[in-house]
Amino acid sequence: ADLRAVLSLAGAKPAVNQCLMSVGAHDDATRTWGEAHGVAYEAYSPLRHVDLADPRLARAAAAHGRSPAQVALRWITQQGVPLA
Numbered sequence: 001a002d003l004r005a006v007l008s009l010a011g012a013k014p015a016v017n018q019c020l021m022s023v024g025a026h027d028d029a030t031r032t033w034g035e036a037h038g039v040a041y042e043a044y045s046p047l048r049h050v051d052l053a054d055p056r057l058a059r060a061a062a063a064h065g066r067s068p069a070q071v072a073l074r075w076i077t078q079q080g081v082p083l084a
Contacts, residue, residue: 003030003039016040018084023057023072024049031081043076044084 007013017034019027021043031041050057050072057068064071076083 003034003037007037013037014039016042018042018044020045020048021076021081022046022049023075024051041081042084043081046073046076046083 003014003017017030017039019030019041021027021031021041022045025048034041047069050069052068052072054068057071060066060071061068066074073083
């Protein structure tokens with residue numbers, strides 16, 4: 001909704017929309033909308049809402065010889081989203 005207002009009022013569109021994104025909290029609708037309108041989506045606070053003790057992250061981390069934090073960050077990059 002905020003980006004729609006910016007696009008309607010501004011003479012130029014923003015290049016990047018920085019949004020909270022993590023394994024535990026992400027807004028796929030905003031990301032999809034931005035992609036459709038040529039506004040890149042960038043993740044900030046990628047570990048903020050992540051339970052690093054989550055057994056699913058622990059299993060994935062153990063299977064790949066990584067830490068749960070590394071798995072959580074990799075998930076974001078595999079979605080094609082850059083990290084801020």
